[in-house]
Amino acid sequence: MLKTMRRTKWIPILIGFMTSLPLQAGDLVVQVVDDGGQVLPDAAVYLVTDQAAEGMPSTSYEVEQKDKMFSPFVTVVPAGANVSFPNRDGIGHHVYSFSPAKSFQLPLSEQELTEQIVFESPGIVTVGCNIHDWMVAYIYVVDTPYFAKTDAGGQAVFSDLPAGDYEIHVAHPGMKSVQAVTAMVAVGESGNVNQNMALSIKPRYFWQPEPRMHEEVY
Amino acid sequence: MLLVQLVSLYLVDAANTRNANALIGESLVTTVRSFHNSINSRNDALTLAGSTLSGDYAFKIAYATSGPETVESALTNQRLRIGADLMFLLDLSGNYQIVSGIAPGPGMQAGDPFPFADFMQALENNGEVSGIIHLNSRLYSVIGIPLLSPVPVAWVILGFEVNEAFIGQLLDESGTAITVAYDVDENYSIQVSSLVEELRFQVEEAINASGLVTDSNYEMQVGDAPYLTYISSLAAWGGEQVYAILQRDRNQALAPYFRLRVLLIVISLLALLVSLFGGAVIANTVTRPVKVLVNSAREIERGDYHHVVNLQQEDELGLLGQAFNNMSKGLYERDRVQNLLGKVISPEIAQELISSDVQLGGEEKEITILFTDLRNFTGLSENRSPSDMLDILNEYLTRMTAVIDRHGGVVDKYIGDAIMALFGAPVNLPDHPSRAVACALEMLDELVLCNASFKTRGWPELDMGIGVHSGKVVVGNMGSSDRLNYTAIGDGVNLASRLESATKDCGVPIIVSEATRNMAPDFEYQELQAIQVRGRQQAVRMFTPSVKKA
Numbered sequence: 001m002l003k004t005m006r007r008t009k010w011i012p013i014l015i016g017f018m019t020s021l022p023l024q025a026g027d028l029v030v031q032v033v034d035d036g037g038q039v040l041p042d043a044a045v046y047l048v049t050d051q052a053a054e055g056m057p058s059t060s061y062e063v064e065q066k067d068k069m070f071s072p073f074v075t076v077v078p079a080g081a082n083v084s085f086p087n088r089d090g091i092g093h094h095v096y097s098f099s100p101a102k103s104f105q106l107p108l109s110e111q112e113l114t115e116q117i118v119f120e121s122p123g124i125v126t127v128g129c130n131i132h133d134w135m136v137a138y139i140y141v142v143d144t145p146y147f148a149k150t151d152a153g154g155q156a157v158f159s160d161l162p163a164g165d166y167e168i169h170v171a172h173p174g175m176k177s178v179q180a181v182t183a184m185v186a187v188g189e190s191g192n193v194n195q196n197m198a199l200s201i202k203p204r205y206f207w208q209p210e211p212r213m214h215e216e217v218y
Numbered sequence: 219m220l221l222v223q224l225v226s227l228y229l230v231d232a233a234n235t236r237n238a239n240a241l242i243g244e245s246l247v248t249t250v251r252s253f254h255n256s257i258n259s260r261n262d263a264l265t266l267a268g269s270t271l272s273g274d275y276a277f278k279i280a281y282a283t284s285g286p287e288t289v290e291s292a293l294t295n296q297r298l299r300i301g302a303d304l305m306f307l308l309d310l311s312g313n314y315q316i317v318s319g320i321a322p323g324p325g326m327q328a329g330d331p332f333p334f335a336d337f338m339q340a341l342e343n344n345g346e347v348s349g350i351i352h353l354n355s356r357l358y359s360v361i362g363i364p365l366l367s368p369v370p371v372a373w374v375i376l377g378f379e380v381n382e383a384f385i386g387q388l389l390d391e392s393g394t395a396i397t398v399a400y401d402v403d404e405n406y407s408i409q410v411s412s413l414v415e416e417l418r419f420q421v422e423e424a425i426n427a428s429g430l431v432t433d434s435n436y437e438m439q440v441g442d443a444p445y446l447t448y449i450s451s452l453a454a455w456g457g458e459q460v461y462a463i464l465q466r467d468r469n470q471a472l473a474p475y476f477r478l479r480v481l482l483i484v485i486s487l488l489a490l491l492v493s494l495f496g497g498a499v500i501a502n503t504v505t506r507p508v509k510v511l512v513n514s515a516r517e518i519e520r521g522d523y524h525h526v527v528n529l530q531q532e533d534e535l536g537l538l539g540q541a542f543n544n545m546s547k548g549l550y551e552r553d554r555v556q557n558l559l560g561k562v563i564s565p566e567i568a569q570e571l572i573s574s575d576v577q578l579g580g581e582e583k584e585i586t587i588l589f590t591d592l593r594n595f596t597g598l599s600e601n602r603s604p605s606d607m608l609d610i611l612n613e614y615l616t617r618m619t620a621v622i623d624r625h626g627g628v629v630d631k632y633i634g635d636a637i638m639a640l641f642g643a644p645v646n647l648p649d650h651p652s653r654a655v656a657c658a659l660e661m662l663d664e665l666v667l668c669n670a671s672f673k674t675r676g677w678p679e680l681d682m683g684i685g686v687h688s689g690k691v692v693v694g695n696m697g698s699s700d701r702l703n704y705t706a707i708g709d710g711v712n713l714a715s716r717l718e719s720a721t722k723d724c725g726v727p728i729i730v731s732e733a734t735r736n737m738a739p740d741f742e743y744q745e746l747q748a749i750q751v752r753g754r755q756q757a758v759r760m761f762t763p764s765v766k767k768a
Contacts, residue, residue: 096275098282098367128368130275136368173369205345207369 026187028158028195032150032170035200039154040172042074042138043199044180047146047158047166060116062086063127063137065093069211070127070137074173076147077139082116085127094130101125101141124171134209138173161187168195174207176200220490227486231479238475239446239468243435246448246464249394253462254450260378261348261361267300268363268376278367281307286316286328294318297376304358307365308373312338315372323354332375337362337455341373349453350380350460352400357409357460359384381410395445397421397463400454406430413465417441421463430461437468444468507535511542523550564628567704570644571695580694585642586654586686586734587706587714588627590618590661592635593681593722602678610677611635614668621664625657626650630705636718640706643693651688651737655763658684658728659741685718687731688738709753716751717760726762735761742767 032043061083064071068089077083085095085106096105101123106115108131119125122143129135140147146166148156164187169180177200187193271277280292289307297305297318304319314322314330325333332338334351341347341362348361360377364370378384385396397411397418406425411418420441430449438447445465454460469476507529514527523546529539560568592614599607615637619629622639626647630638641657642650661684669679689710695702717729724746735743741763748757 098278098371103282126367126369128366133273133366133368203343203345205370206364209366209369 025160025162026189026191026193028161028166028168028185028187028193030148030150030156030158030168030170031194031196032154032156032172033196033198035198037198039150039152040199040201041150041152041154043150043154043156043170043172044074044076044140044142045148045150045156046076046140046142046144046169047161048144048169049146049164049166051162051164060084061139063139065089065095065129065135068093068132068135070129070135072137072149073208074138074140074149076149077119077141078145078147079122079141079143080118080120081141082118083139084116086112088112092131093135095127096130097125097127099123099125102139105130124173126173134211136208138207140171142169163187163189168197170197170199172199172201174201174204176202220493223486223490223493227482230482234475234478234482235472238472242446242466242468242471243448246394246435246446246466249396249464250448250450250462253396253464254452257359257452260359264300264302264361264376264378265346265348265363267302268361268374271296271300272363272365272374278365281365281372282367290316290318300376302376303379304360304375304377306332306373306375308332308338308375310370310372312373320354320356326354334456336457338373340455345370349455351377351455352458352460356380357398357400382412385410385412395465397465398452398460399425399463400458400460402458404429409460411463421445421465425463430463432461438465440465446471503531503533504535507531507539511535511538514542514546518546518549521553523547523553563704566628566645567630571704580692580696582690583643583693584650584688584690585640585693585706586650586688587691587711588622588637588639588641588654588658589685589714589718590637590639591683591718593683595635595680598678598680606677610672610680613671614680617664617668618661621660622657625653625660627653627657631703638705638711640693643706644704649738651686651734652740654686654688655730655734655738655741656766658686658730659763659766662727682727683718683721684728685714685716685721685730686728686734687714687717688734689713689731712753713751713758716749716758720749720760724760724762728762729760730763732759732761735763738763740767741765 028047030045032040032045034040059081061075061077061081063075063083063085065085065087066089068091075083087093087109090110092108092110094105094108097103101121102117102119102125104117106117119139119141122141125139125141127137127139146158146161148158150156166185166187168183168185170182171180175181181197181199183195183197185193185195274296277292277296280289284292293305293307293316302319304317306314306318307316309315312332312335314326314328314332316328317326333353337347337349337351346361346363348359350357350359357380358377359380360375362373362375365372365374380398385398395411395413395417397408397413399406399408399422401407406422408418408422411421413421417440421438424438424440432449432451435446435448437444439445444467446468447463447465449464450462452460452462510527510529526546527539527542529536531539556568556572559571562568563571595611598610602610614635615632618637622629622637625641626645627639627641628644630640632638639654639657641647641654647653661682665680665682672679687710689708691706691708691710693704693706695704696707697703713731717731721727721729726746729746730738730743742765743761743763746760746762748759751758
């Protein structure tokens with residue numbers, strides 16, 4: 001809950017206060033800010049632990065194309081997840097990615113495709129549209145069942161976490177560092193744990209281009 | 219005149235030179251602007267072309283999936299499409315990945331950092347950058363843009379070498395030389411120039427010796443010629459300054475103005491000649507004639523009426539000259555007439571006539587009248603020629619008139635060999651009786667001298683009688699208005715004449731009246747027999763004067 005942040009390349013990690021309550025499972029609230037102190041939405045937050053994890057969730061994910069934008073902007077999926085890219089726009093999109101974690105391209109189509117891509121390798125996948133330069137989405141593939149994405153207020157909440165030690169990883173499409181920022185935290189049997197984490201972010205054009213949808217010189 | 223012309227020539231020349239210098243200066247500034255515009259528009263073209271490259275899907279695939287040789291060939295393909303001299307791919311950390319267009323020198327291998335940290339910083343902050351970099355001893359005008367896939371995955375640097383071809387495009391104006399120089403720690407080197415090598419070397423020397431001034435017109439001595447110079451900084455990275463030096467040989471640029479100046483001088487000289495000529499003409503046709511007229515006026519002042527003004531010109535001055543001559547003649551005539559008048563009627567009467575308003579009529583005045591007559595004149599003329607007689611008469615009259623003059627008398631008229639003289643008119647003389655008596659006596663003396671002279675010449679001796687009377691008479695202009703005579707009339711005149719006539723019979727030379735005797739008591743008188751005069755009741759007493767009383 002420290003208000004001031006140092007604007008440096010090094011990531012300052014601020015430790016909040018901890019309350020320890022004798023419960024079985026606790027809640028973890030991670031608050032992510034940028035190096036200007038502003039709340040940071042669309043940050044991927046995932047927890048690495050030595051404890052035996054429950055099974056990976058087997059939810060399907062989709063990143064749709066609508067109004068010439070990908071939605072959602074950031075998606076966090078577990079390794080091995082299926083992600084579909086339905087085109088709900090009525091005009092063609094040519095979805096592709098050259099990211100090492102997953103290189104793929106979907107054929108240029110105006111149809112709503114239901115083909116699913118499986119994302120096995122952990123890492124970040126940057127997805128673009130070849131026809132519309134500004135369309136971009138990010139998929140974080142993580143190797144843990146404990147993952148979330150910060151909301152508009154820059155918060156990610158993990159409820160009913162088994163008590164234990166966790167390494168919090170925070171990543172954002174615009175983060176300056178190559179690796180995720182980490183912090184260790186211990187979750188008790190019960191009670192809330194709050195963690196503040198800050199990321200240095202690059203200029204926006206690096207990770208979220210301006211849409212050019214209207215009459216502009218292109 | 220000459221001074222005015224010289225001053226105006228100087229002022230016009232100064233303004234002309236100032237204007238010329240200002241115009242050259244302006245033209246340099248304009249060329250600098252077009253140089254900057256040219257670089258900017260090239261950079262814009264590069265950015266446009268580069269953006270198309272970075273949107274090229276095939277290239278993205280190549281970059282993502284292929285080996286460095288493939289990527290390099292794809293990059294070169296793009297570079298050749300654009301026509302750029304160099305094209306690099308740098309990773310997001312700013313290290314070389316692919317080099318196309320120039321031979322990779324030392325420090326340009328894959329993984330080596332791109333050595334322009336300020337350039338990279340600007341590129342990362344803004345997403346694009348442009349400027350000049352000094353690489354491998356060459357200057358390149360480059361831009362930097364991201365390779366998007368779909369977000370920046372690498373940096374693309376592309377651009378043109380700053381060489382003769384680059385600057386050659388800008389030499390649109392005749393005579394403007396463009397030089398591009400850079401400096402590292404105040405040591406200036408010329409990279410490329412449109413000047414010949416020797417001048418280039420001199421410029422380099424000049425700026426290393428005395429530094430350079432940017433953004434203003436000034437003169438740089440290049441060899442032996444003054445060059446008007448304007449230097450502008452070009453955006454450059456890597457801690458170097460790069461300059462565009464625009465110059466014009468001032469003398470060459472001013473050549474048309476020098477020609478204009480020569481023309482001005484020629485025109486001024488012509489104008490000067492014309493004005494000198496004009497002055498001479500005026501002197502001849504105006505000044506000299508005026509001088510001649512002034513001289514003539516002075517001559518006339520001095521009384522020389524025969525001075526003729528000879529102006530042989532047909533203009534107003536010529537007319538003036540003629541009028542002058544006419545006036546001179548007129549004055550001469552008038553003078554002559556006046557002289558003549560004086561000769562005819564004695565100068566005093568002439569003066570009286572001239573000075574007063576000549577009218578008929580007179581005034582009553584008491585004067586003394588003196589009459590003389592030659593007793594035997596007619597008889598003498600029998601044996602002589604008329605011209606001889608005239609000579610004799612003239613001499614006699616001249617002598618007697620002189621005597622009358624000496625005594626203040628005025629000859630009224632000559633009646634043959636008789637003289638009528640007035641004393642006391644027109645000029646007032648209070649002692650007119652005494653004067654008349656003295657005059658009469660001296661006339662006798664003069665007669666003696668005259669006769670003596672005549673004798674030596676074989677001329678006859680003369681005998682005269684004199685009558686003198688003083689009284690009130692009327693003196694004035696008598697006759698007709700066109701032909702008048704200043705004279706005296708009245709009884710007194712007649713009496714004087716009668717007295718003269720009586721001198722022969724009485725045997726005395728001079729007879730004076732009682733009135734005269736009474737009014738001139740300073741002489742001895744001898745009374746004579748009184749006579750009867752017609753018109754008078756009483757007998758008139760007569761006296762003859764002799765010597766003046768002591």
